[in-house]
Amino acid sequence: MALDGIRMPDGCYADGTWELKMHVTDLHRDVSLRVTGEIHIGGVMLKLVEKLDVKKDWSDHALWWEKKKTWLLKTHWTLDKYGIQADARLLFTPQHKLLRLQLPNMKHMKVKVNFSDRVFKAVSDICKTFNIRHPEELSLLRKPRDPKKKKKKLEEAEEDDLELEGPLLTTGTGSIYSSPGLYSKTMTPTYDSRDGSPLSPTSAWFGDSPLSEGNPSILAVSQPISSPDILVKLYKPQSLLDKAKINQGWLDSSRSLMEQDVKENDVLLLRFKYHSFFDLNPKYDAIRVNQLYEQAKWAILLEEIECTEEEMMMFAALQYHINKLSIMSSDNHMNNSEKEVDEVDAALSDLEITLEGGKTSNTLGDITSIPELADYVKVFKPKKLTLKGYKQYWCTFKDITISCYKSKEEAHGTPAHQMNLRGCEVTPDVNISGQKFNIKLLIPVADGMNEIWLRCDTEKQYAHWMAACRLASKGKTMADSSYNLEVQNILSFLKMQHMNPDPQFIEPITTDINPECLVSPRYLKKYKNKQPGYIRDLISARILEAHQNVAQMSLIEAKMRFIQAWQSLPEFGITHFLAKFQGGKKEELIGITYNRLIRMDAHTGDAIKTWRFSNMKQWNVNWEIKMVTVEFADEPSLSFICAEVDCKVVHEFIGGYIFLSTRAKDQNESLDEEMFYKLTSGWV
Numbered sequence: 001m002a003l004d005g006i007r008m009p010d011g012c013y014a015d016g017t018w019e020l021k022m023h024v025t026d027l028h029r030d031v032s033l034r035v036t037g038e039i040h041i042g043g044v045m046l047k048l049v050e051k052l053d054v055k056k057d058w059s060d061h062a063l064w065w066e067k068k069k070t071w072l073l074k075t076h077w078t079l080d081k082y083g084i085q086a087d088a089r090l091l092f093t094p095q096h097k098l099l100r101l102q103l104p105n106m107k108h109m110k111v112k113v114n115f116s117d118r119v120f121k122a123v124s125d126i127c128k129t130f131n132i133r134h135p136e137e138l139s140l141l142r143k144p145r146d147p148k149k150k151k152k153k154l155e156e157a158e159e160d161d162l163e164l165e166g167p168l169l170t171t172g173t174g175s176i177y178s179s180p181g182l183y184s185k186t187m188t189p190t191y192d193s194r195d196g197s198p199l200s201p202t203s204a205w206f207g208d209s210p211l212s213e214g215n216p217s218i219l220a221v222s223q224p225i226s227s228p229d230i231l232v233k234l235y236k237p238q239s240l241l242d243k244a245k246i247n248q249g250w251l252d253s254s255r256s257l258m259e260q261d262v263k264e265n266d267v268l269l270l271r272f273k274y275h276s277f278f279d280l281n282p283k284y285d286a287i288r289v290n291q292l293y294e295q296a297k298w299a300i301l302l303e304e305i306e307c308t309e310e311e312m313m314m315f316a317a318l319q320y321h322i323n324k325l326s327i328m329s330s331d332n333h334m335n336n337s338e339k340e341v342d343e344v345d346a347a348l349s350d351l352e353i354t355l356e357g358g359k360t361s362n363t364l365g366d367i368t369s370i371p372e373l374a375d376y377v378k379v380f381k382p383k384k385l386t387l388k389g390y391k392q393y394w395c396t397f398k399d400i401t402i403s404c405y406k407s408k409e410e411a412h413g414t415p416a417h418q419m420n421l422r423g424c425e426v427t428p429d430v431n432i433s434g435q436k437f438n439i440k441l442l443i444p445v446a447d448g449m450n451e452i453w454l455r456c457d458t459e460k461q462y463a464h465w466m467a468a469c470r471l472a473s474k475g476k477t478m479a480d481s482s483y484n485l486e487v488q489n490i491l492s493f494l495k496m497q498h499m500n501p502d503p504q505f506i507e508p509i510t511t512d513i514n515p516e517c518l519v520s521p522r523y524l525k526k527y528k529n530k531q532p533g534y535i536r537d538l539i540s541a542r543i544l545e546a547h548q549n550v551a552q553m554s555l556i557e558a559k560m561r562f563i564q565a566w567q568s569l570p571e572f573g574i575t576h577f578l579a580k581f582q583g584g585k586k587e588e589l590i591g592i593t594y595n596r597l598i599r600m601d602a603h604t605g606d607a608i609k610t611w612r613f614s615n616m617k618q619w620n621v622n623w624e625i626k627m628v629t630v631e632f633a634d635e636p637s638l639s640f641i642c643a644e645v646d647c648k649v650v651h652e653f654i655g656g657y658i659f660l661s662t663r664a665k666d667q668n669e670s671l672d673e674e675m676f677y678k679l680t681s682g683w684v
Contacts, residue, residue: 042075142249275573655679
């Protein structure tokens with residue numbers, strides 16, 4: 001036997017080589033190579049391919065170290081540098097694998113994704129595939145487990161799988177349409193001949209794939225819920241704690257899918273993770289708008305977000321209208337669309353959604369003076385064991401401060417009460433039919449929050465005071481260019497909830513309206529003692545009554561209004577996590593939104609204390625004890641330990657929202673991935 005064939009007790013051979021065991025997943029073969037620690041990864045793969053002697057394109061393959069859950073992507077690194085020894089077992093496997101994605105519209109699609117890329121990059125490539133701009137707003141979520149169901153039927157999930165073929169099968173193909181993540185002034189919108197709605201460049205990719213089904217922009221088309229049974233089968237969170245548990249499933253954006261135990265053909269949910277929608281423009285975002293609408297629709301139907309009965313009927317009416325127009329546009333797809341395009345453009349010119357960092361009104365008004373409000377407003381300070389009601393004051397709203405006087409004549413004297421609204425929580429409490437227009441304010445003080453309620457007499461008064469309160473909570477005055485737009489948005493939101501008093505204009509109840517698919521189970525149960533047929537007719541009549549307020553809207557405008565109404569709900573954009581605060585004795589909730597952190601009661605959801613990101617100096621994580629600490633400019637630091645979720649998830653939400661706040665319209669460069677990782681990873 002040759003000298004180099006003598007194996008030593010430690011597993012090495014006499015010439016210093018040792019056996020490296022590898023498994024080739026494509027061929028289901030185990031292969032051993034004689035190597036030294038000085039051979040680099042590229043050399044190992046080259047020797048392996050030569051030994052296999054199989055004619056195949058191996059360019060997408062890489063080595064995966066199972067025990068350490070690490071991709072060996074630095075091909076110039078040696079085995080010694082990676083710390084690989086004879087006891088290691090490596091997989092030689094493709095980096096791109098099939099993943100089953102559930103989109104916000106609840107449809108499943110199979111897409112090839114790079115399992116070695118960080119999740120942030122993988123999501124960007126997925127969004128390029130679907131032509132969704134601003135992929136930084138989305139991420140991947142594990143499917144929530146319903147504790148009531150012991151076993152999940154895989155067949156149910158696979159019923160509506162669609163596999164993307166051709167260029168869509170692999171993400172990030174470098175197509176001319178492969179960078180939809182940025183705003184571009186040179187983008188030219190095209191329109192679908194069916195209904196005049198914007199048609200994205202995705203149409204160039206689908207071709208004859210089964211996805212298209214005769215409509216190349218199917219992802220931009222809303223599909224009505226076919227049966228109430230679908231709602232019954234889907235998981236509905238029963239409490240705030242259930243909502244917090246759903247958020248345990250967000251994947252770590254700075255690690256790859258394989259590192260997080262995601263296997264080929266696993267099901268993941270593609271969702272809008274950060275509720276800060278930048279430059280939402282229907283002209284270029286047909287697919288993005290539709291998927292946002294779908295996520296909002298399902299959030300309301302599955303009771304992931306609370307709304308009043310009047311608001312539910314408004315959402316149902318908009319949903320019914322969108323379903324109706326979607327079906328009509330499918331039936332009349334050969335019609336000339338020029339007139340419809342003009343109508344859509346006209347509607348869009350009047351329709352803008354006020355978003356943080358988004359569009360603002362061009363009307364600046366007199367920039368030398370700050371507008372003020374002054375009117376009689378009823379004020380109430382709720383306290384335990386009190387029977388006192390609202391008391392009327394003459395209130396003036398200047399800058400970000402409300403001053404309350406006993407009468408108009410005393411307005412030049414000392415106010416009876418004064419409230420600085422910076423950093424406060426503003427919650428609407430409105431009942432149109434009952435003519436109740438309340439504004440609930442939670443104003444931060446040293447030991448928590450002061451609760452003050454304002455009651456307005458009319459919709460117009462409410463809209464102006466509500467808009468002023470929302471701006472003041474962000475430290476902005478009524479001189480801000482978004483104030484008038486905010487007032488108009490509130491008024492239009494209220495107008496959509498009005499019931500039409502003239503029954504002759506209400507269309508007769510037909511079989512095409514299915515209230516069980518338009519209204520959440522909670523409001524169906526309200527009529528549980530009635531006859532089923534009577535319930536159906538009663539709710540259908542209410543939906544058709546509300547429909548009169550939205551019946552003239554175009555398809556795109558209706559979707560945008562639905563998204564806008566969703567954004568107006570008090571609970572919108574709050575992501576809940578279970579946490580234990582330093583000094584606290586019991587578990588509470590921490591809520592994270594685009595601009596603040598909220599300490600909340602775990603059972604009622606009431607805000608206990610709010611901290612604005614704008615007042616934040618820095619945030620850190622003690623990875624050993626899993627404690628998040630946030631330091632503020634003029635307040636004591638906040639420390640909490642996350643329960644039932646990795647603190648990295650919470651850390652990423654805070655950093656992610658900070659990252660999104662840096663976006664600007666005039667940015668021409670691509671997304672700064674490294675800046676995202678620095679803000680969200682904690683160790684980069």
